[in-house]
Amino acid sequence: MTRSALMLVQSTFARVACEQRTPQDLQALLASVDLACALPADAAWDRKAAAHAEFHRLLAEAAGASGYALPAASVGGSLQELITLAGPAAEDLIIASRRRMLGHLAAHDADGAAREMEDHLARLFRQVLIARVPQMRAGHG
Secondary structure, three states: OOHHHHHHHHHHHHHHHHHHOOHHHHHHHHHHHHHHHHOOOOOOHHHHHHHHHHHHHHHHHHOOHHHOHHHHHHHHHHHHHHHHHHOHHHHHHHHHHHHHHHHHHHOOOHHHHHHHHHHHHHHHHHHHHHHHHHHHHOOOO
């Protein structure tokens, strides 16, 4: 999935989730963030990336996109790959964004949620570049 398509889909999920999420959806999203944060610092990054990507699957569910299982899974897989590529240095920005997103969702602030998702993904893409440049210079990527 292209960067712009990923941003469009995820910001739409965030906007719609704000409008129709249930208290149970919000609780599941919060539990997802808590679970990802509870993983030990020395846990394998791919395991932590999967836990962080789970938030996006739950957000799609809260937006009512669970009927679109294949596209939602594709987006989730793209996000997990993106998070994995960004590396452990991205964890603080991921967690901070999740907390802001939870605030927007709790307040039903659809514009704020969509903006946060777009900003978060832009920061994550930048982090991937930062993480990948040294590898590319060394001839590994």
